[in-house]
Amino acid sequence: xxxxxxxxxxxxxxxxxxxxxxxxxxxxxxxxxxxxxxxxxxxxxxxxxxxxxxxxxxxxxxxxxxxxxxxxxxxxxxxxxxxxxxxxxxxxxxxxxxxxxxxxxxxxxxxxxxxxxxxxxxxxxxxxxxxxxxxxxxxxxxxxxxxxxxxxxxxxxxxxxxxxxxxxxxxxxxxxxxxxxxxxxxxxxxxxxxxxxxxxxxxxxxxxxxxxxxxxxxxxxxxxxxxxxxxxxxxxxxxxxxxxxxxxxxxxxxxxxxxxxxxxxxxxxxxxxxxxxxxxxxxxxxxxxxxxxxxxxxxxxxxxxxxxxxxxxxxxxxxxxxxxxxxxxxxxxxxxxxxxxxxxxxxxxxxxxxxxxxxxxxxxxxxxxxxxxxxxxxxxxxxxxxxxxxxxxxxxxxxxxxxxxxxxxxxxxxxxxxxxxxxxxxxxxxxxxxxxxxxxxxxxxxxxxxxxxxxxxxxxxxxxxxxxxxxxxxxxxxxxxxxxxxxxxxxxxxxxxxxxxxxxxxxxxxxxxxxxxxxxxxxxxxxxxxxxxxxxxxxxxxxxxxxxxxxxxxxxxxxxxxxxxxxxxxxxxxxxxxxxxxxxxxxxxxxxxxxxxxxxxxxxxxxxxxxxxxxxxxxxxxxxxxxxxxxxxxxxxxxxxxxxxxxxxxxxxxxxxxxxxxxxxxxxxxxxxxxxxxxxxxxxxxxxxxxxxxxxxxxxxxxxxxxxxxxxxxxxxxxxxxxxxxxxxxxxxxxxxxxxxxxxxxxxxxxxxxxxxxxxxxxxxxxxxxxxxxxxxxxxxxxxxxxxxxxxxxxxxxxxxxxxxxxxxxxxxxxxxxxxxxxxxxxxxxxxxxxxxxxxxxxxxxxxxxxxxxxxxxxxxxxxxxxxxxxxxxxxxxxxxxxxx
RNA sequence: GGGUGAUUAGCUCAGUUGGCUAGAGCACUUCUCUUACAAAGAAGGGGUCACUGGUUCGAGUCCAGUAUCACCCACCA
Numbered sequence: 001x002x003x004x005x006x007x008x009x010x011x012x013x014x015x016x017x018x019x020x021x022x023x024x025x026x027x028x029x030x031x032x033x034x035x036x037x038x039x040x041x042x043x044x045x046x047x048x049x050x051x052x053x054x055x056x057x058x059x060x061x062x063x064x065x066x067x068x069x070x071x072x073x074x075x076x077x078x079x080x081x082x083x084x085x086x087x088x089x090x091x092x093x094x095x096x097x098x099x100x101x102x103x104x105x106x107x108x109x110x111x112x113x114x115x116x117x118x119x120x121x122x123x124x125x126x127x128x129x130x131x132x133x134x135x136x137x138x139x140x141x142x143x144x145x146x147x148x149x150x151x152x153x154x155x156x157x158x159x160x161x162x163x164x165x166x167x168x169x170x171x172x173x174x175x176x177x178x179x180x181x182x183x184x185x186x187x188x189x190x191x192x193x194x195x196x197x198x199x200x201x202x203x204x205x206x207x208x209x210x211x212x213x214x215x216x217x218x219x220x221x222x223x224x225x226x227x228x229x230x231x232x233x234x235x236x237x238x239x240x241x242x243x244x245x246x247x248x249x250x251x252x253x254x255x256x257x258x259x260x261x262x263x264x265x266x267x268x269x270x271x272x273x274x275x276x277x278x279x280x281x282x283x284x285x286x287x288x289x290x291x292x293x294x295x296x297x298x299x300x301x302x303x304x305x306x307x308x309x310x311x312x313x314x315x316x317x318x319x320x321x322x323x324x325x326x327x328x329x330x331x332x333x334x335x336x337x338x339x340x341x342x343x344x345x346x347x348x349x350x351x352x353x354x355x356x357x358x359x360x361x362x363x364x365x366x367x368x369x370x371x372x373x374x375x376x377x378x379x380x381x382x383x384x385x386x387x388x389x390x391x392x393x394x395x396x397x398x399x400x401x402x403x404x405x406x407x408x409x410x411x412x413x414x415x416x417x418x419x420x421x422x423x424x425x426x427x428x429x430x431x432x433x434x435x436x437x438x439x440x441x442x443x444x445x446x447x448x449x450x451x452x453x454x455x456x457x458x459x460x461x462x463x464x465x466x467x468x469x470x471x472x473x474x475x476x477x478x479x480x481x482x483x484x485x486x487x488x489x490x491x492x493x494x495x496x497x498x499x500x501x502x503x504x505x506x507x508x509x510x511x512x513x514x515x516x517x518x519x520x521x522x523x524x525x526x527x528x529x530x531x532x533x534x535x536x537x538x539x540x541x542x543x544x545x546x547x548x549x550x551x552x553x554x555x556x557x558x559x560x561x562x563x564x565x566x567x568x569x570x571x572x573x574x575x576x577x578x579x580x581x582x583x584x585x586x587x588x589x590x591x592x593x594x595x596x597x598x599x600x601x602x603x604x605x606x607x608x609x610x611x612x613x614x615x616x617x618x619x620x621x622x623x624x625x626x627x628x629x630x631x632x633x634x635x636x637x638x639x640x641x642x643x644x645x646x647x648x649x650x651x652x653x654x655x656x657x658x659x660x661x662x663x664x665x666x667x668x669x670x671x672x673x674x675x676x677x678x679x680x681x682x683x684x685x686x687x688x689x690x691x692x693x694x695x696x697x698x699x700x701x702x703x704x705x706x707x708x709x710x711x712x713x714x715x716x717x718x719x720x721x722x723x724x725x726x727x728x729x730x731x732x733x734x735x736x737x738x739x740x741x742x743x744x745x746x747x748x749x750x751x752x753x754x755x756x757x758x759x760x761x762x763x764x765x766x767x768x769x770x771x772x773x774x775x776x777x778x779x780x781x782x783x784x785x786x787x788x789x790x791x792x793x794x795x796x797x798x799x800x801x802x803x804x805x806x807x808x809x810x811x812x813x814x815x816x817x818x819x820x821x822x823x824x825x826x827x828x829x830x831x832x833x834x835x836x837x838x839x840x841x842x843x844x845x846x847x848x849x850x851x852x853x854x855x856x857x858x859x860x861x862x863x864x865x866x867x868x869x870x871x872x873x874x875x876x877x878x879x880x881x882x883x884x885x
Numbered sequence: 886g887g888g889u890g891a892u893u894a895g896c897u898c899a900g901u902u903g904g905c906u907a908g909a910g911c912a913c914u915u916c917u918c919u920u921a922c923a924a925a926g927a928a929g930g931g932g933u934c935a936c937u938g939g940u941u942c943g944a945g946u947c948c949a950g951u952a953u954c955a956c957c958c959a960c961c962a
Contacts, residue, residue: 005921007921007922008922008924009922009924183960201958201959208962224962225962226962227961227962228962239962271960272962273961273962276961276962277962280962281962282962283962284962288960288962289960290960290962291960291962292960293960347961348961349961349962350959350961363960397890398901399889399890400889402888402889403888403889403957403958406887406888406889406958407958410958410959500956500957501957503957504957504958531956535897537955568898568899568909568910569897569898569899569909569910570898570899571898571899571900573890574890574891574898575890575891575955575956576897576898577897577898579897581897581910581911582897582910582911584911584924585910585911585924586910587924588922588924588925589924590924591922591924591925592921592922592924592925594921594922595921595922595924595925596921596922597921598921598922599921599922600921601921602921642901644901646899647899647900647901650899650900650908650909653909654909661921661922662926662927665921669921738927738928741927741928742927742928742929744927744928745915745916745927745928745929746928746929748915748916750916751916751917751919751927783917783919783926783927834906837906838905838906841906842905842906845942845943848942849942850941850942850943851942851943852942853942854941854942854943855904855942855943856904858904859904859905859942859943862904862905863904863905865905866905867905870905
């Protein structure tokens with residue numbers, strides 16, 4: 001039977017078919033009627049709203065990493081009989097998608113978005129996203145994620161969007177949203193405002209220009225230092241620190257601003273650093289965030305001299321129309337002509353760039369929409385901090401809690417309006433009432449905020465679109481609210497898994513928005529994954545060309561191998577590295593599991609066994625493996641509770657390979673116990689399923705199981721089965737076998753050469769175990785080359801043999817040739833020295849009153865036991881040494 | 886300027902209430918195609934757990950400091 005199974009597991013041939021079967025069975029869908037795990041219906045639920053990837057590209061290895069973690073938790077929950085929902089989705093990803101699609105449009109059709117118009121651009125981008133979403137969904141399935149595709153959501157789906165817009169309206173009513181003219185980060189390429197988190201800072205070598213500003217009615221100067229000389233066209237003051245003695249007498253005096261020839265004051269402000277530059281700072285309120293603040297506090301005029309295309313405005317006089325970059329050169333040239341450029345120094349400083357297109361940010365004053373994150377009636381950030389501090393959301397790894405709280409504490413108002421086209425438009429309309437207008441420029445238009453356009457003529461919708469994080473920040477509930485019943489059943493969800501790079505962008509916004517809208521936390525557990533890096537520890541990037549395509553990997557090694565290589569040997573929040581050799585080792589492991597199963601399935605009358613009784617445990621090896629299995633099961637559950645899935649997989653791997661395959665399978669070739677074999681394999685497949693769903697389901701099917709593994713019950717520890725089990729007998733056998741193999745290798749005895757051994761022990765019960773026919777068979781056949789076994793012979797008789805002490809056993813190995821006394825003596829002496837050192841330490845500790853009075857008795861007893869054991873060993877070694885000399 | 890993480894075998898990394906002489910994979914050495922598996926098996930070698938102090942009966946694990954690296958934040962004109 002099953003002789004036809006290939007020697008090598010071929011994932012490519014089975015994975016798609018298995019996934020299709022899962023989908024058809026509707027086991028991803030938590031409806032009534034969904035097949036449940038072995039009829040366990042605890043009415044408990046488990047939900048993970050999956051982070052929606054940006055629907056503008058393809059899946060990368062980072063997605064695969066997150067999905068694997070989510071799927072492992074999801075499958076674990078499902079097998080534990082919970083009603084499980086993994087809810088997938090896609091994000092329209094405002095700016096990023098617009099940048100991607102604009103590039104595509106230009107490359108393929110040579111068109112800009114302006115050329116095709118806003119409406120058409122939106123429609124085309126929408127189609128593009130849907131297309132990408134379809135492709136990405138197929139990739140997600142390849143990874144094996146057990147998500148309910150019937151519930152898949154897109155951030156622009158009308159139902160999702162409606163809920164998000166309702167939030168806007170409500171926040172506006174509650175006074176949490178305001179429109180105001182403030183200084184914001186402006187990306188000239190994207191033509192939009194950006195929030196603080198969408199701006200990156202890059203350390204760049206630059207220059208610090210020292211410019212002399214002439215004092216009014218004087219021949220004196222005050223020298224200011226700046227990295228952006230062109231902004232002087234918009235200067236409205238020079239500021240110094242009030243404690244700066246150098247400039248005390250100048251405070252309150254005026255300056256004639258060069259090039260512009262306007263009169264501006266010298267003011268004092270404590271935010272000015274005395275030690276930087278000259279200690280005197282030119283103030284350009286319209287183009288620098290700090291200057292803007294200072295300008296506000298000192299009632300300075302804001303003169304916008306750079307426009308939204310990064311060009312100089314008409315207020316810039318003769319420089320109008322030049323780009324800021326060119327203007328800088330011109331300004332410097334002119335200053336030099338006037339002899340006002342004192343000096344230029346090299347300076348490393350950080351410049352702001354757009355996160356998406358890397359263009360240098362222009363700080364501008366602009367009219368934008370903001371969320372007040374610290375409003376009096378509902379402080380979003382304080383509520384978030386409170387929830388986190390009260391551990392309502394458990395964060396893995398735990399130290400990220402502090403990072404998140406710190407971030408919230410320093411959070412400033414959130415700019416949510418963007419001037420891009422790709423994204424939902426603000427549900428805000430304006431109308432200018434011409435009848436009342438007496439002075440056009442001063443008239444504030446009438447404003448309407450609501451879900452649908454207002455009645456009447458002349459309303460024009462606000463052109464702003466939403467920051468993409470405004471909609472994805474509501475993902476935790478918009479997704480669940482769009483299907484009747486889901487919200488009540490699954491909100492707040494259990495788990496949220498995301499890359500640590502999304503900590504500020506996304507987790508923070510979800511927590512705030514959810515607390516505001518639902519009054520509850522969005523999820524109970526927040527799990528951050530680290531970044532996946534390449535072999536050298538670099539980030540994957542297109543420019544570096546070091547990307548690993550998940551599909552290529554899956555095609556080559558199988559989805560299970562990829563999954564394993566993404567979760568093993570990694571800790572929550574910690575970066576990890578991925579490379580082919582690593583994936584290969586897990587491909588090898590999958591193959592090991594395959595061959596283990598192949599062996600089992602090829603046994604006569606083999607079948608998977610769900611339960612066994614004590615009577616089925618017949619031999620020391622049976623008892624031992626059942627005991628190992630039980631311990632492993634308990635440990636894995638504990639680790640799952642702590643979200644330590646990497647460690648869980650690790651101990652399971654060690655059980656599978658080192659215990660079950662290397663020992664139990666070998667024993668089973670000699671003394672067969674198909675029931676125990678079937679029982680262990682049954683549990684093994686279940687335990688591995690969350691990690692390696694495809695191969696386990698495949699084997700499960702080959703073993704002719706009616707019900708699919710994905711909905712089979714998670715193994716439980718069986719203390720009843722393990723009570724009074726004596727695993728030590730088998731451990732003694734293992735010990736003897738290993739020791740003999742070791743001695744053979746050490747003494748270079750060929751495998752073909754048979755040897756005679758003697759086992760001496762005072763423990764009659766133990767001896768009796770060995771003396772059974774089967775156990776002798778095991779000892780002989782497990783690569784030991786034993787021919788005959790003797791028991792309890794006299795020391796005298798054995799004095800020329802190699803002796804090893806293994807706990808209660810003295811093992812003697814008779815070699816045909818005389819033993820190398822010198823070598824053996826040296827070996828024993830070394831071991832004695834080692835042992836004596838250890839015993840001395842242990843004995844010392846046990847003699848120490850401090851230790852015996854303070855340490856728990858359990859530890860003391862343990863150490864006493866060890867001491868006795870080691871002392872016995874030592875005396876055996878010494879006896880042996882004496883007999884050799 | 887502030888923060889976080891890392892530092893454990895040649896390499897990549899685990900090690901969560903502190904407790905026997907610190908683990909894995911890869912690489913390395915020697916041997917084996919033994920019928921589940923050479924993508925394998927057997928036996929090995931290899932570590933003052935970055936450094937310095939402290940707490941403790943006991944520290945890779947907790948605390949303080951130092952060094953190096955990485956990342957993040959920041960209104961460094």
